[in-house]
Amino acid sequence: xxxxxxxxxxxxxxxxxxxxxxxxxxxxxxxxxxxxxxxxxxxxxxxxxxxxxxxxxxxxxxxxxxxxxxxxxxxxxxxxxxxxxxxxxxxxxxxxxxxxxxxxxxxxxxxxxxxxxxxxxxxxxxxxxxxxxxxxxxxxxxxxxxxxxxxxxxxxxxxxxxxxxxxxxxxxxxxxxxxxxxxxxxxxxxxxxxxxxxxxxxxxxxxxxxxxxxxxxxxxxxxxxxxxxxxxxxxxxxxxxxxxxxxxxxxxxxxxxxxxxxxxxxxxxxxxxxxxxxxxxxxxxxxxxxxxxxxxxxxxxxxxxxxxxxxxxxxxxxxxxxxxxxxxxxxxxxxxxxxxxxxxxxx
Amino acid sequence: xxxxxxxxxxxxxxxxxxxxxxxxxxxxxxxxxxxxxxxxxxxxxxxxxxxxxxxxxxxxxxxxxxxxxxxxxxxxxxxxxxxxxxxxxxxxxxxxxxxxxxxxxxxxxxxxxxxxxxxxxxxxxxxxxxxxxxxxxxxxxxxxxxxxxxxxxxxxxxxxxxxxxxxxxxxxxxxxxxxxxxxxxxxxxxxxxxxxxxxxxxxxxxxxxxxxxxxxxxxxxxxxxxxxxxxxxxxxxxxxxxxxxxxxxxxxxxxxxxxxxxxxxxxxxxxxxxxxxxxxxxxxxxxxxxxxxxxxxxxxxxxxxxxx
Numbered sequence: 104x105x106x107x108x109x110x111x112x113x114x115x116x117x118x119x120x121x122x123x124x125x126x127x128x129x130x131x132x133x134x135x136x137x138x139x140x141x142x143x144x145x146x147x148x149x150x151x152x153x154x155x156x157x158x159x160x161x162x163x164x165x166x167x168x169x170x171x172x173x174x175x176x177x178x179x180x181x182x183x184x185x186x187x188x189x190x191x192x193x194x195x196x197x198x199x200x201x202x203x204x205x206x207x208x209x210x211x212x213x214x215x216x217x218x219x220x221x222x223x224x225x226x227x228x229x230x231x232x233x234x235x236x237x238x239x240x241x242x243x244x245x246x247x248x249x250x251x252x253x254x255x256x257x258x259x260x261x262x263x264x265x266x267x268x269x270x271x272x273x274x275x276x277x278x279x280x281x282x283x284x285x286x287x288x289x290x291x292x293x294x295x296x297x298x299x300x301x302x303x304x305x306x307x308x309x310x311x312x313x314x315x316x317x318x319x320x321x322x323x324x325x326x327x328x329x330x331x332x333x334x335x336x337x338x339x340x341x342x343x344x345x346x347x348x349x350x351x352x353x354x355x356x357x358x359x360x361x362x363x364x365x366x367x368x369x370x371x372x373x374x375x376x377x378x379x380x381x382x383x384x385x386x387x388x389x390x391x392x393x394x395x396x397x398x399x400x401x402x403x404x405x406x407x408x409x410x411x412x413x414x415x416x417x418x419x420x421x422x423x424x425x426x427x428x429x430x431x432x433x434x435x436x437x438x439x440x441x442x443x444x445x446x447x448x449x450x
Numbered sequence: 451x452x453x454x455x456x457x458x459x460x461x462x463x464x465x466x467x468x469x470x471x472x473x474x475x476x477x478x479x480x481x482x483x484x485x486x487x488x489x490x491x492x493x494x495x496x497x498x499x500x501x502x503x504x505x506x507x508x509x510x511x512x513x514x515x516x517x518x519x520x521x522x523x524x525x526x527x528x529x530x531x532x533x534x535x536x537x538x539x540x541x542x543x544x545x546x547x548x549x550x551x552x553x554x555x556x557x558x559x560x561x562x563x564x565x566x567x568x569x570x571x572x573x574x575x576x577x578x579x580x581x582x583x584x585x586x587x588x589x590x591x592x593x594x595x596x597x598x599x600x601x602x603x604x605x606x607x608x609x610x611x612x613x614x615x616x617x618x619x620x621x622x623x624x625x626x627x628x629x630x631x632x633x634x635x636x637x638x639x640x641x642x643x644x645x646x647x648x649x650x651x652x653x654x655x656x657x658x659x660x661x662x663x664x665x666x667x668x669x670x671x672x673x674x675x676x677x678x679x680x681x682x683x684x685x686x687x688x689x690x691x692x693x694x695x696x697x698x699x700x701x702x703x704x705x706x707x708x709x710x711x712x713x714x715x716x717x718x719x720x721x722x723x724x725x726x727x728x729x730x731x732x733x734x735x736x737x738x739x740x741x742x743x744x745x746x747x748x749x750x751x752x753x754x755x756x757x758x
Contacts, residue, residue: 178662180658180661180662182653209664209665209666209667210664211664212661212662212663212664213662213663213664214664217662217663218659218662220655220658220659220662222655225654225655225656226655226656226658226659227656227659228656228659228660228674228677228678229656229678229752229753229754230677230678230681230751230752230753230754231674231677232753239663239665239673240663240664240665243665243666243669244664275753275754277753277754291663292663294663295664
């Protein structure tokens with residue numbers, strides 16, 4: 104888990120989190136650019152994280168922080184062009200996905216890694232039944248007969264607790280409610296028994312009560328099947344209960360990486376702290392909700408030094424010029440802030 | 451669905467009565483003596499005129515005339531021409547070839563238009579895309595009679611690849627060239643429409659899902675993309691078949707095809723009101739039914755559309 108050393112300060116550490124012997128998925132120093140008409144957008148600038156079987160990693164960040172792009176790069180579903188993977192490695196059980204053949208990649212999709220998308224209504228094909236879209240994988244990939252595939256599809260819908268699965272399997276996505284649709288999407292992603300599931304903002308389009316149900320379901324399935332789970336979200340509240348570790352992304356970098364408990368209790372990066380403060384809280388009812396001033400940086404022109412400095416309350420002169428490296432904070436925690444130690448020691 | 455079909459069929463009645471009435475009035479209320487020049491150089495005998503006037507109820511009010519005509523029509527009687535020929539038989543004689551021509555035209559525009567549209571839609575900008583763009587622009591901007599005569603001279607008379615003139619009872623091969631001419635304009639639209647539809651759907655979220663599911667590329671394009679992209683194109687093709695079934699006066703004229711377009715044209719020149727009304731009424735019915743079929747087909751293609 105090498106971390107690029109772009110500055111003199113900070114530890115040139117290995118370390119983002121516990122390093123097991125054979126991680127299920129390991130993203131290392133991933134650089135991705137988007138070549139647009141306006142110039143080159145540097146979307147990922149050295150992203151590294153890893154997930155083990157049976158573990159949940161939450162990837163947190165604002166829109167445009169690169170969290171979804173990382174996921175798409177892992178799945179190999181980036182639109183190329185405009186996206187270009189500049190460098191880095193994505194190792195699934197030690198196999199670098201950026202180096203394998205297209206055939207091998209297709210093989211791994213669904214069976215090795217599967218993905219649940221944000222908006223199930225547009226992510227499901229509107230002209231095929233939900234059953235067809237689940238069965239398609241079983242028939243094409245496993246060579247199952249139509250009858251067996253139908254039976255398995257009903258079982259899968261049952262598994263994600265869709266009532267009346269035998270009837271529902273014949274319905275079209277638009278006939279499902281939002282929550283049911285997301286459940287169907289999850290059932291579809293589980294069809295080939297993946298080892299790693301990537302859920303890209305799976306609850307963003309849903310009501311709050313339904314959100315909780317879907318999160319519970321994901322957690323339960325993950326524990327039951329000992330899957331690795333990457334949960335991409337911009338909602339700190341959503342991940343609090345399900346994530347083992349949290350990686351906070353900003354401008355295409357992981358700026359903080361910590362176990363969930365430490366991160367909530369004692370954020371090690373001003374950005375994380377600001378995110379936590381911007382959560383609505385019942386005990387602060389009536390007071391003005393805090394927001395992070397300014398906007399996320401344009402990826403066409405990321406500020407020099409620490410990319411967060413224009414919005415950071417703690418910014419000093421060195422933040423404008425020196426790119427902070429990973430500061431190790433113990434227990435596998437890292438933070439890309441010059442003042443990480445002060446922040447954590449402050450409490 | 452059943453209720454919808456019934457409602458649509460009921461809606462056909464006022465539309466049918468309205469259109470046929472308009473046609474009848476337009477044809478029969480035109481000023482001028484329909485019997486002028488019918489008896490060669492001489493003026494017609496007053497007795498003859500009297501007989502014809504009675505036979506065609508011309509001394510009645512136009513509305514009464516229309517309902518008398520409609521009554522006969524509903525019994526399957528299209529009436530007779532001034533010279534005593536049965537209009538029903540005339541239609542029977544000349545409609546099949548027009549339908550054949552329409553089918554060939556739609557077939558050609560579907561095959562070529564879809565192929566061009568799919569290829570350019572999938573592969574995007576490049577030589578082929580520009581070629582198709584320019585070709586469709588040509589087809590859209592050149593009038594059919596120009597395309598018709600140019601192709602007839604080039605492919606028919608000069609190169610002798612196709613018969614330049616098609617007689618009665620033509621074979622499928624005979625109809626290829628006129629079919630191409632007749633379908634050329636719509637072919638351009640089909641290819642443009644397909645191209646846009648494919649290019650749009652390629653970026654759809656469900657395409658990414660299919661890829662993430664580990665479906666092979668061929669299947670993603672062949673099943674997921676084509677099925678969705680086909681919806682607007684098939685609707686267009688259906689509507690087009692409906693209007694081409696109305697005969698093609700220009701194309702039939704150029705290639706000497708004895709179809710229903712020519713029949714109407716001749717009838718108009720000879721002020722044969724009965725024939726004009728009969729044929730146009732039939733074409734209205736065909737067009738209305740085709741539209742109904744397309745609407746139903748649309749619901750089959752896109753399950754999001756429900757009529758109940």
